[in-house]
């Protein structure tokens with residue numbers, strides 16, 4: 676089966692993803708809050724609570740986008756958070772936010788690809804990824820490079836959409852498949868971005884399956900927690 680991509684099957688997924696996030700960057704935060712009714716903020720807080728127990732000093736936030744996870748990750752008490760992303764547009768919004776909150780000394784954002792991280796082996800105490808892994812062109816390559824830059828014993832925390840089960844799944848499916856693309860198109864002016872979202876979630880591994888992939892990539896002590904009836908999951912793993 677062809678990979679789910681934002682626009683076409685000819686151009687590399689990575690280029691399309693960067694272009695899509697550049698297109699929607701100006702509306703990304705607003706739509707996140709509107710479409711999730713603010714719930715996404717609580718998900719990042721939960722992930723950071725888990726990470727706080729590990730007392731990380733130096734954190735890498737991959738697929739940092741507009742820097743919400745990087746800003747939340749600083750609340751672990753870390754000295755420094757470095758955020759990387761392939762979308763200039765998303766990072767521009769993030770940099771503005773960091774400046775407004777006077778966090779420039781502690782949070783640094785830079786363009787970089789999760790599959791080719793510009794850092795030495797064993798650099799970070801923790802790596803975070805919020806809603807990013809699903810967008811990687813080569814999932815395993817990204818997970819392996821994040822493992823490479825983690826220090827031995829370091830922690831990976833991933834948040835990604837999952838699939839709820841039971842009665843609630845029917846309500847959610849309708850909302851995600853029909854309401855999300857409609858509202859997204861209206862506000863973001865990108866007719867594909869918010870239909871790519873449910874399509875990419877539909878084919879992405881979740882729960883125990885994603886844990887297996889983490890283990891195959893070399894991570895240890897892997898576990899996951901469901902968030903809000905299984906709409907998303909937090910995955911925790913160690914190097």
Ligand SMILES: C[S@@+](CC[C@H](N)C(=O)[O-])C[C@H]1O[C@@H](n2cnc3c(N)ncnc32)[C@H](O)[C@@H]1O
Nearest residue numbers: 696738739740760761762788789805806807810
């Ligand atoms: C849905 S946004 C998530 C942003 C942020 N982490 C959050 O929690 O809101 C996904 C981000 O992943 C980035 N991305 C996708 N593939 C990437 C890659 N290979 N390397 C780095 N960033 C990537 C996109 O550019 C986009 O900004």
